[in-house]
Structures are given as structure tokens and as C-alpha cells.
Amino acid sequence: MMNIGEASAASGVSAKMIRYYEETGLIPPAGRTASGYRTYGPKEVQILRFVRRARDLGFPMEKVADLLALWNDRSRASADVKHLAEAQVQALEARIREMQDMKAALEHLVHCCAGDRRPDCPILDDLGGTPAFAAPVTTGR
């Protein structure tokens, strides 16, 4: 049996987060020693690692909870898991696209700016709304 510090080291989840996950019900309450210390065994560490990896794949905590439930459900359909994962892929794609649009718009402006000691700056002109050098491809949010 380990205490929270050891479980943290073994799982890659900070002690702070372990307590938080417990508090929010993502993971079941840990056992306690007589003096109140939380105790963790290999099984609990595995759960924590599961959570860690799901978070590393960008799943929000809510979806991690769904994944955990499926993990614990011996009679799950792999299709259910796959759907969650596919939805997450799409969520990532949406955010990636958003940021790529921002980046493209910004790169255009950067490209137009001399970047010297003079004050004239198409970037500021664009932000100021003066459509002198005009907005490129993206305009709204």
C-alpha cells in the first residue's frame, strides 16, 4: 500500500489532482489509514494512470468519467468506446481548424508588416478596423 505521494509518482498524477478527482467523484474515495492518510494499491494506481492517459489525449474530465465507466463495464460494446474516441477526434479537429485559421490570418498580417523602426504597421491598421490593407481570409469568430 502506498500513500498519496507514492501513488502520484507511480501514476504521473499530482497529489493535488488525485484529491480533486476523488472529491469530484471521478474516482472512488481512497482507503484511509487509522490516522487519516489516503492509501493506494496497484489497482488504484492503474485507475490513476488511465485517467492520466485519457487526459493526455485531450478528453475532458466528463468524457474520462464515461471512459472509466466503460472500462469497468465487462459487457460494454467496443462501439461505444469508439464513438467517444471519434467524437474526441472531431473536437480536436475543430479546435485545430480554429487555430489554423487564426494563424493564417496572422501570418498574412505579419507578412505585410515591414518590421522596421518606422511606425507604419498594417497589423495595427487591420486591428484598428481601417480596411486599408484589408482583412484576408478570416474575419469573424
Place this chain on the structure above:
Amino acid sequence: MMNIGEASAASGVSAKMIRYYEETGLIPPAGRTASGYRTYGPKEVQILRFVRRARDLGFPMEKVADLLALWNDRSRASADVKHLAEAQVQALEARIREMQDMKAALEHLVHCCAGDRRPDCPILDDLGGTPAFAAPVTTGR
């Protein structure tokens, strides 16, 4: 002179956010009518639109403040603006790359999963740490 609702409509910044920007010092305090209503003129609306567009390009509020300061500085060097914009491009690139890595790892797992009624699922196996089907290219955060 407009009240905050009109300034919001004209700038695309919610009234809530206008007050927040004022409170945090991003924009100067608006004028007030005798009865305490905030008032905005065309100049103030232009500032709000500036903030809006900078936010649309992904600049954090702190950088928006820097951009506003340069905008107001008649003797700025366009190089300073360009540097801010280039840094923002790099920040976007970093976040995009992070999410692309997640997406690639997740797509690999999705690809391995049959997605039928059976419970066997390589996605859960991977999250569970059982390196049976192994982690693909990405492992850490």
C-alpha cells in the same frame, strides 16, 4: 453618444465583457451620464473593435494590452508589433502541434478498434496501461 448596449452591438463585444475590460484596466473607464450609465463615442467603439479583432486572432488579454499601447504610441516601431504577432503565431503553432499529436494518437487507437458489440477494445486496453497493443507514437504530455 451611445450606451453600453449600442456600443456592444457596434463593436461585437458583449456588454459584460466591456465592463470587464474596463474593470481590469484594459480599456480606460467610460464616461458616465448623470444617472450613471456608461457612454461611448465612435473612438471608444473603435478601441473595442480593436480588442475584439485581436482576441479573434488568439492574443491573450495581456498581449492585447501591449498591442493597444503600441497602437496609441505614435512613435512605435513596426518591428515591435511584428514581434508580438510572430510570437503569437508561434504560440498558435505550439498548441496546434500539441493537439495534432493527440489527434494522431487517438486516430491510431480508433483505427485499431473494431467498434462492434463485443467488449474487446484496444482503446481501453491502451488507456489501462496494458501495453498489449502498445502505445503508438505519442506517450507523454
Place this chain on the structure above:
DNA sequence: GGTTGACCTTACCATTATGGGAAGGTCCAT
């Protein structure tokens, strides 16, 4: 003049997931 509805004001709470710190208790080795 009074009423009504649309607007404004401030103040507080929630979000997402994480870290930081304080005040105090515990464990173990010397």
C-alpha cells in the same frame, strides 16, 4: 400622471483543470 418594458447598474456565482499556500497533524529515523 402613471404604467410598462427595455435597458442600465453592481455584486455574486459558475465554468475547466490546475497550482499555491497556510495551519496543523503524522511518521520515522536519529
Place this chain on the structure above:
DNA sequence: ATGGACCTTCCCATAATGGTAAGGTCAACC
């Protein structure tokens, strides 16, 4: 017994935005 490394809970902060509630104001209309 003492000290250091650990644990506990509780509170605060983050970034940027939305929501709500309680109350004041404005303008129009009857």
C-alpha cells in the same frame, strides 16, 4: 525527543466568459 518529510483540510488564484438577481432609469404610450 526532535526534526524533516510527509500528510490532512481549507482557501485563493488562474483566463475569459456567461448567468442571475436586485434594483435604478428611460422613453413611450395611454
